[in-house]
Amino acid sequence: MRLLIISDAWAPQVNGVVTSLQALIVELRALGHQVEVLSPQGFRCVPCPTYGEIPLAWNLWRVGPAIEAFAPDCVHLATEGPLGWAARRWLVRHGLAFSSAVHTRFPEYLTARCAWLGLGVGYACLRLFHRRSRAVLVSTERLRAGLAERGLKRLVLWRKGVDTRLFAPRQGHAEPVRAIFLYVGRIAPEKNLQAFLDLQLPGEKWVVGDGPQRQALQQACPEVKFFGYQHGEALADFYRRASVLVFPSRTDTYGLVMLEAQACGTPVAAFAVPGPLDVVVPGVTGVLGEDLQQACLAALELDRRRCAEEAGRQSWRASAAEFLASQPLLSGAPASTRLPAGAMRSC
Numbered sequence: 001m002r003l004l005i006i007s008d009a010w011a012p013q014v015n016g017v018v019t020s021l022q023a024l025i026v027e028l029r030a031l032g033h034q035v036e037v038l039s040p041q042g043f044r045c046v047p048c049p050t051y052g053e054i055p056l057a058w059n060l061w062r063v064g065p066a067i068e069a070f071a072p073d074c075v076h077l078a079t080e081g082p083l084g085w086a087a088r089r090w091l092v093r094h095g096l097a098f099s100s101a102v103h104t105r106f107p108e109y110l111t112a113r114c115a116w117l118g119l120g121v122g123y124a125c126l127r128l129f130h131r132r133s134r135a136v137l138v139s140t141e142r143l144r145a146g147l148a149e150r151g152l153k154r155l156v157l158w159r160k161g162v163d164t165r166l167f168a169p170r171q172g173h174a175e176p177v178r179a180i181f182l183y184v185g186r187i188a189p190e191k192n193l194q195a196f197l198d199l200q201l202p203g204e205k206w207v208v209g210d211g212p213q214r215q216a217l218q219q220a221c222p223e224v225k226f227f228g229y230q231h232g233e234a235l236a237d238f239y240r241r242a243s244v245l246v247f248p249s250r251t252d253t254y255g256l257v258m259l260e261a262q263a264c265g266t267p268v269a270a271f272a273v274p275g276p277l278d279v280v281v282p283g284v285t286g287v288l289g290e291d292l293q294q295a296c297l298a299a300l301e302l303d304r305r306r307c308a309e310e311a312g313r314q315s316w317r318a319s320a321a322e323f324l325a326s327q328p329l330l331s332g333a334p335a336s337t338r339l340p341a342g343a344m345r346s347c
Contacts, residue, residue: 002034003327004072006063008081009103010039013054014209014229015186016256017103020160021078027320036070038063038083051188051212060086067091074099074327080106080129092132097332100133101158102126102147108190108251123150134328139254140278156326160256161316167236167263169308179203181296182242182266184235184257185249187211195248197221199293208238239264244299247276248292255279262286262311265304269295285310 005025009017025035043062045055063086067075075091077084077100084100091098106126108119130136130152137158138144144155179202185191188211197205197217205224207217218226230238239245245261247270255275258268262279268286270276280286285307287295 002072004036004038004070004075005078006038006083006087007078008040008083009079010041019256023163023316024320024323027316038066057082063087064090073329096330097134097328099135099327100130101137105251105253127151135326137326142274142278143253158322158326159319160254161314161319162259162263164263164312167260169265170240179243179300180206180241181244181246182206183246184208187214190251192248192250195292196246197224201296236264239266242266244269244296246296259311262307265308267299267302267307269299281310
């Protein structure tokens with residue numbers, strides 16, 4: 001099957017959306033499917049206001065011809081950015097079916113940067129974007145229930161996975177002499193990183209990632225070690241060297257870094273909010289609570305071996321199977337019925 005994924009988030013960006021899509025594509029191709037990504041890399045872009053490392057495509061008239069050129073059987077809109085909106089408009093105009101996904105709490109992120117807009121505006125945009133989608137993919141049951149309350153329809157569960165070949169404990173890996181509390185992710189207002197930096201903890205605080213707040217926070221907290229973005233084996237090694245992964249965000253829909261850390265045997269400390277509640281097994285892979293400092297200290301006592309065993313049960317192959325089962329063909333038929341050759345051009 002020929003699948004086209006349209007995403008405003010793509011390499012060299014480093015975030016959960018990009019990581020999830022890249023892992024999905026590896027599995028889909030291993031299953032014999034042809035997958036193409038329509039991303040900002042093929043367009044002229046301007047920096048996103050307040051978040052310059054995110055490129056926003058503007059020559060959007062090229063989206064329709066790009067879809068036609070690939071002649072896909074299925075189209076998936078991964079993000080609600082300029083490319084996603086342009087593709088949605090073109091597909092709706094031609095009466096073609098598509099799926100979409102909610103990867104982030106877009107209304108909450110929008111409100112964090114533009115408080116005057118309010119959550120209502122963000123959710124109105126979210127409903128409009130996904131209204132014509134045949135399947136709106138979400139990562140957890142809790143998120144599905146929350147979005148249903150906000151008026152979104154046709155919500156389908158698509159659980160994420162973890163690369164257990166990369167993210168795994170290392171035999172004979174020595175425990176750190178001092179406790180290391182690690183944060184991995186974007187350094188941006190919605191991630192609530194200040195809540196981690198303000199904690200009074202023994203040992204060291206490490207931050208892996210980058211974003212618009214890095215320079216200011218690095219200057220304000222000289223005792224904290226900032227390492228920038230890390231990838232692959234280097235990232236896995238940071239997880240293994242850490243005593244606890246601290247996840248201070250209150251707005252994430254999932255938090256893939258938590259699953260990666262757990263698979264390496266590193267427990268998580270986080271607030272008891274959606275995201276951590278869906279990823280952490282309390283007392284086994286992490287500790288949740290409103291007192292983040294106490295959660296960090298309690299997580300130090302958890303069994304790293306049990307943590308890794310529990311997290312290692314979720315594979316990307318199973319995640320890819322769920323994704324495929326949700327995909328409608330452009331004609332609107334179930335994906336189990338392959339679109340006839342040339343149907344794209346005859347629509």
